[in-house]
Amino acid sequence: MHSDDGVPSGAHLRVLVTGGAGYVGSACLRALLKAGHEAWALDDLSAGNAAAVPDGRLFEGDVRECAWMTGLMQRLRVNAVIHAAALASVPESLENPGGYWSVNLDGTRAVLEAMTAAGAARLVMSSTAAVYRSGLTAPIREDDPLDPETPYGASKLAAELAARDHARRHGLQVMALRYFNAAGADADGLHGEARAHETHVIPLLLDTALGRRPIFEVFGTRWPTPDGACVRDYVSITDLARAHRLALTAPAPAPFTACNLGAGAGVSVLELVDAVRAITGRSVSVREAAPRPGDPAVLVADISRAHAVLGWRPGHSALPDILASAWAWRRSHPNGYDAPAPAGTGAS
Ligand SMILES: NC(=O)c1ccc[n+]([C@@H]2O[C@H](COP(=O)([O-])OP(=O)(O)OC[C@H]3O[C@@H](n4cnc5c(N)ncnc54)[C@H](O)[C@@H]3O)[C@@H](O)[C@H]2O)c1
Structure with a gap:
């Protein structure tokens, strides 16, 4: 059975969305709730907005705190995770590479460990076009060379590799979704891009x-x-949210699969x-x-x-x-x- 946007409606998902108070994460969270699934946000609110998360759905904390996350996933009986929490500005990453490695790589490793400890089997992670070599001929394919230019892209690629390795060794299914430029707002006009320091x-x-x-x-x-x-290639957050819902239930061709998401x-x-x-x-x-x-x-x-x-x-x-x-x-x-x-x- 499929819902009206083509996403299978059979599986009942219980999803923790890291970075769920952020721009993309909160759009995914709202789409899951609208489709009748259970979903919660985990966010330290360093860049996110509590008001982007429906009441009672936000757990405030740091994605690098593995033991706390494990307990949360167990308590919520989570069977899947969308991992969108990250530091996500290319120019800022050039000034503060250490912070980017810490949140983007260590945070992903903590999510992977917590999922295994809590028995959550499917991870959909936010990745980026910044993992590719600069100067590739458009359109860029997933098997084009990976050779990031910036600490942001490098930390996101390292997070993908950590997830791939973990998936192979621990039986997790991972979908890494490489967004190009996320853009737009919810159709209801109530949610959109809102950062204290805007660079988009x-x-x-x-x-x-x-x-x-x-x-x-x-x-x-x-x-x-x-x-x-x-x-650049701009893809709407409505389309991104739908891709995440599909990635939570689609048959996985391998323990780790990367897919580009753009308008093309x-x-x-x-x-x-x-x-x-x-x-x-x-x-x-x-x-x-x-x-x-x-x-x-x-x-x-x-x-x-x-x-x-x-x-x-x-x-x-x-x-x-x-x-x-x-x-x-x-x-x-x-x-x-x-x-x-x-x-x-x-x-x-
Ligand atoms: N926006 C884009 O165009 C774009 C493009 C490619 C990839 N991405 C990726 O998508 C994801 C979401 O990006 P976004 O645009 O929604 O950014 P965003 O800053 O709105 O969302 C990131 C969220 O993560 C939270 N966060 C940061 N550090 C944290 C920590 N240590 N613990 C817990 N929460 C933490 C922030 O508070 C924020 O709510 C990121 O992983 C980013 O790398 C975004």
């Missing part, structure tokens, strides 16, 4: 359209791309600026800035394996859909979860 391109552009930032910086305009700007199409930063102007009807001032270290020119996913393994295809990742949902969220919540915009302000 779409929220920065929308804040410029709202007049909350004076200018948007384009990092490099002489890349080897048709218009000289970086090209590239958008340049300058095309994105134009699309934001069109969707918002507002002006967006732009200035060129130096290219950032660790930024590849083009990142576009080959998503055929996600279709073959998970039966997944994006359905909500057309750029206008992503931007419309992100704009609705940003306009109604310019301060994130802290304070929705009062009616009649410039933000509404």
Whole structure:
């Protein structure tokens, strides 16, 4: 039997979502609850928002605390884990590599140990396009060379390898989902991207359209791309959440399987600026800035394996859909979860 979005509805899942108060993790959590499964968030709230998690579903703590996590998984009788907790900013990882290795690798190892001790058999882990070698020809396939440029990408690849090794030795099933650029907001307009220190391109552009930032910086305009700007692949969090639900129940072809998740199409930063102007009807001032270290020119996913393994295809990742949902969220919540915009302000 399948639910209306094609996900098998037979299995009853009890899922702990690490990083479940974060942008992607909370979207996965809400999708699981909506589909009738049991799900809880584990998050230290270093970057997440308690308000993104339905009442009574949040356990506050550090993903590196293995004994505490084991007890929690046992108490909740968890049979699967989505591991999204991580430090997740490329520029920040260049300044603080040690923190990235600690949370992203040690945290993953603690999750693996806790799952084995608690008898949870299926892990779906957040991975990233940053694990691939820079400069690969698009679209990027899962068997392309893995050779991360940054501490962020290296720590995420190390986490994948730790999970692969653990899966082979302890009988766990692991799906590593390598997202390209997660984007957009929930269709109900109640949840979206909200970070204290924002570095992601779409929220920065929308804040410029709202007049909350004076200018948007384009990092490099002489890349080897048709218009000289970086090209990225944006996938909606609605599609990501559905891929996680599928990955929790799909027959696993091997103890460890990695799948790219993207729209399978590239958008340049300058095309994105134009699309934001069109969707918002507002002006967006732009200035060129130096290219950032660790930024590849083009990142576009080959998503055929996600279709073959998970039966997944994006359905909500057309750029206008992503931007419309992100704009609705940003306009109604310019301060994130802290304070929705009062009616009649410039933000509404
Ligand atoms: N957003 C993207 O475009 C993108 C792309 C590729 C991969 N990813 C991966 O997806 C996952 C989620 O990313 P996101 O964009 O939702 O980021 P996010 O910062 O919104 O979510 C990460 C969550 O992890 C929590 N966290 C951090 N350290 C923790 C710790 N030690 N213990 C417990 N919780 C901790 C944070 O509080 C936060 O809620 C990450 O693993 C990231 O590497 C994200």
